[in-house]
Amino acid sequence: MSKLENPIQEELSKEKPKYKVIGTRPIRHDGTDKVTGRAIYGADVKISGLLHGKILRSPHAHARIRSIDVSRALALPGVKAVVTAQDLPPVADKIEELGEGAINIKYLQENILAREKVLYKGHAVAGVAAINPHIAEEALALIEVDYEVLPPVLGVRQAMREDAPLLHPDLKTKSLGEKTDKVSNIAQHIQYKLGDPEKGFQEADFVIEREFTTSTVHQGYIEPHNATALWNADGNLTVWCSTQGAFMAQRQLSDVLQIPVSKIKVIPAEIGGGFGGKIPIYLEPVAALLSRKTGRPVKIVMSRTEVFEGTGPTPASYIKVKMGVKRDGRIVAAQAYLAYEAGAYPGSPINPGCMCIFAPYNIPNVLIDGYDVVVNKPKTAAYRAPGATNAAFASETVIDEICEQLGMDPLQFRLLNGAKEGDRKADGLPYPRIGYLETVEAAMKHEHYQTPLKGPNRGRGVASGYWFNVGLQSSAIISVNADGTVSLVEGSTDIGGTRTSVAMQAAEVLGIAAEDVRPVVGDTDSVGYTDVTGGSRVTFATGWAAYEAAQDVKRQMIERAAKIWGVSPEEVTSVEGVFQLSKDPEKRMTFKELAAQLSKTGGPVVGRATVAPRGVGGAFATHIVDVEVDPETGKVQILRYTAVQDAGKAIHPSYVEGQMQGGVAQGIGWALNEEYFYTPDGRMANASFLDYRMPTCLDLPMIDTVIVEVPNPGHPFGVRGVGEVPIVPPAAAIANAIYRAVGVRMRHLPMSPGRVLEEILKKNQKS
Amino acid sequence: MATVWIPSLMRSLTHGVEKVTVPGSTLGEILDNLDKAYPGLKNRLYEEGRITPHITVVVDGEMGIQGLWYPVREQSEIHFLPVISGGIDLD
Missing domain, CATH: 3.30.365.10 (Aldehyde oxidase/xanthine dehydrogenase, molybdopterin binding domain)
Structure with a gap:
């Protein structure tokens, strides 16, 4: 204990910065619209000539599509168009960088509309546009799909067996750049190794090894997925949708439809929850194809059943954890085997699970193996700290058993073994200040x-x-209004009150009240590229963009004050929203007073920033x-x-x-x-x-x-x-x-x- | 010289060695010199003439380094990690 107390006390005794806005609790800017029901969500979008779309989904968990006959559906009065995977452009089996990760365009497209096989019950097969949702639904029943039903694989351990039915005939295991020749359901094997785990276990006074399983779970956001698309005669596509990232939706649409991003405008509506599940697109390309065929806007809204069956839950998993401990309570070795269900296509959160499983502890010898495994369930999506809850369930309950055997208080055990600055994680990286x-x-x-x-x-x-x-990339633009308020346009869709937490950082820099910042979430045409609302990044990164944009505004405002006073900008200071002449403190102007003079001193002031923060x-x-x-x-x-x-x-x-x-x-x-x-x-x-x-x-x-x-x-x-x-x-x-x-x-x-x-x-x- | 941590799944190419020191003032030079010392490593790290999208390069704690021009210092520490996927993206 004595070793640990000093640095913490030292940190606490440091003088903390004094903020005027940061750390306060202003009412959220979008609060009134949300509680009065005036906020516009995707399902509220209404456009002249709107058609309504519905999706035909697979009744089978695993089947080959022999043929699809849409003629009877098309003949139904009121039906305007039907689309299938045949309406999507061919794409290569190619990895594209997308944000910090990578995506296989072929898999992304096949998940939108199944081409040769359906890989889960609820897999989209066809889309219909009609003059109302009831006719569209009726038309679904008239589409005839001839399936060859195949045996499904529903569990991760079953899918890893040698004799398991294969979902993809060409899927081979990747191991950090190395690819095996063997086709299987195991898409990826990753491994982290630190120190000498074998030796560490030999040195342990006792070892505990346990197995765990977890079931598939959905994020359960209250607002179902929705999308409205208008493919204009000039070739430009506009999409309104519920998304965690307008730019990410734009890039996915570009990849799936094979049209340039410059032809696509995504307008993010208010979002009724996402938790990671609204990063992938599902309905947007189908609505777009239907709009192109009909020349009219098309809206599709999922039912709750479709959300459960046709969008990405978080994976079921199998985890084995082994930990070796000395009698004094020190962990000397830890090993984990994690197998996560990816769903129908590769891409479970296995890596985050591996990264997090032993992360709270300073363990000298660690071995972690992770497997990403495809099964006949919906393609998994992110869910709040994806992969980490499953992993912590295993490791933190084993630690509890260890504490019981040691007769040690479980929090005392964590103090003894807890990670701190400079300690290395299983991936070898040292912790910064944590x-x-x-x-x-x-x-x-x-x-x-x-x-x-x-x-x-x-x-x-x-x-x-x-x-x-995570950090990734964010952008922000701040315009100063004549009444001394500012308009803030940022690119992060607001799921958890981030308009306000981002606006407060700008307000702190400018020395104005949070209420004097008017934050707006921009579409893909009105703000610079901004990555998804995910990875707990928005207040960190988009907040930083707002901070930098506010600094830009502040610099320009100082120049204006200098111009008015006929001095150089270096002679003007700005403290808490008051501009002052250094050599004559009587000469001072508030932010509001200076804002009122902008039109006469050179025109509007607009600050902007883009950031890709690393810290x-x-x-x-x-x-x-x-x-x-x-x-x-x-x-x-x-x-x-x-x-x-x-x-x-x-x-x-x-x-x-x-x-x-x-x-x-x-x-x-x-x-x-x-x-x-x-x-x-x-x-x-x-x-x-x-x-x-x-x-x-x-x-x-x-x-x-x-x-x-x-x-x-x-x-x-x-x-x-x-x-x-x-x-x-x-x-x-x-x-x-x-x-x-x-x-x-x-x-x-x-x-x-x-x-x-x-x-x-x-x-x-x-x- | 910079210290390069070899991912465990690539240590078969470095005879089990976990860390190696490599000369070079840019990431590209480090990778070239690493491949000279341990042939085959570059092939595992590259795809179509660039660092494979399945791997994220970390230099001195800075994640997601892609440019081969990225400056590397004498005391730099370099890691190659599996890219984060299934969390914030859609791999």
Whole structure:
């Protein structure tokens, strides 16, 4: 302890910057529109001559398409067009860079409209446009598809077997640049190795090895996918949609339709949740093709069942974790094997899972193997810290077992082994300044942890989690208005209140109130390229773009003040929104006063910035949960929950708290109830919110939050991303709490009543 | 000389060595010299004349370095990691 206390105390004793806007809690700029129902979402888009589209989806999990006959559908009065994969241009089996990652254009296109095979129940096969949605739906029943049904592969371990049916006849395993010649369902093998794991395990006083499985889970965003497309006679395509990134949607449309990005304008509507699931496109190209055929705008809106069956959930997984520990509590070696379901096409979040599984700890010897495996389920998409919740469920529950064997407090164990600046992760990279230990210390000191939990069948669990966050590229434009307010155009779609957190950073620089910044999310024609709202990057990177654009405005405003006073700009200072002549402090103008004079001193002032920031700061969280388990039914009741998280600097603390509470709420759903139930032939049996059980307010207690602030040295205000890491610890923390309540170790997600009861009965039989 | 961390799946080409020091003042020079010392590495890192999109290059903690012109210092540390996928993108 003594070694750890000094640097933390040293950090705390440093003088913190004094901000006027950062750290306050202004009302969100889009709040009124949202609560009064005036905000315009994708389904609200209405254009003259609008047609309505519907999608025909595969009834089979795995089948070859022999033929598609659309003639009867086309003959139905009111039907204007039908499209299939034959209407899409041919594309090469080619990898394209897209953001920080890569994408196979052929797979992307085949997921939009199946060409030769359908690979999951719900796979889109054809699109219909008609004068109303009812006729379009009726027309779907008239499309005749001749399928050759094939056996489906529905589980990751089944898919990895030598004799498993193959989804793709040409898929070979890639291993960091090396490709095997063997065709299989394993798309990728990745590995991280640090030190000498074999030797480390030999040195351990005891070793624990456990296996885990998790089910497929959906993000459950409240607004279904939607898209409206207008392919104009001049060849320009305009798309309105619910997306986490207008520019990413534009690039995907360009790849799928094989037209230049300059011909495509994407207008992002308000978004009713995404959590990663609205990064891929689904309906947009189909609406575009239908619009091109009809010469009219076409709108398609998914039903909830289509969202479950036809969009990307987060993967089911199989994980094995082995950890070796000394008697003094030091972890000396750790090994993990992770196999994640990618769904129908390669691309599960296996790498993030591998990156996060042991990230909170300083372990000298580590071996992690990860496998990306295709199965006959929808292509997975990102879901809030994708891959990390599955991984933490495994590693953090093994750590709890270790603590039990050692007789050591689980938070004390984390303090002893926790990662800090300079320690190397499994990928070999050293950590910059991080705040993991501070989250553990804050959890230990919290009244929740200090208060004994009493009563039968009650238990307290803790767990930690990590998410690395990302930077990518962002743009912002700020125009000064004559009344001293500013208009801010930024390219990040606002899912969690980021208009305000971005605007506040501009306001801080300009010395004006957050309410005097009017933030707008731009379309692809009105702001510079901006990557997706994902990776917890918006407040960090787009906030940084706003910071730089505001600095640009400030420079120009200083030049204007200098012009008015007939001095050089170097003689003018700007502090908290007041411009002042250095040598004559009586000469001063507020931002508003100067803004009123712009038209007479050279015209408007517009600041702009594009950034591709590198100083990303990873985020850690430590959670405490109390549960009560009903031994008769296996039902788990959450009694109390406290989430502690390092935010770097909380720009708008209420939104940080909201992200933490939202992440925990989703994590509790994932932990206790949510899962896709599949029939043996590969149909999802619970494709509605009635049967796919997400938590409601009745299931959850108030979720307490503690924001720890260890500034990220890589950001002007010290920001770290906050949106994703709070979903990482809940499943493991709850599993640990269940054990302490009723003595059963849960190794499958979700820990639904039936599964918990089964384990209780097994334990009772043994005893 | 810069220190290059060899990914475990490529260590068969470096006889199991985890870290090597390589001369060069740009990323391109480092890769050329690395391939001279351990033939075959460049082939695993390149695709169609550029760094393969499946790999992200990290120089001194800066992720996503693509340009072969990227300056490398004497004390630089270089890593080759699998690209993040399935999270923020669509690989």
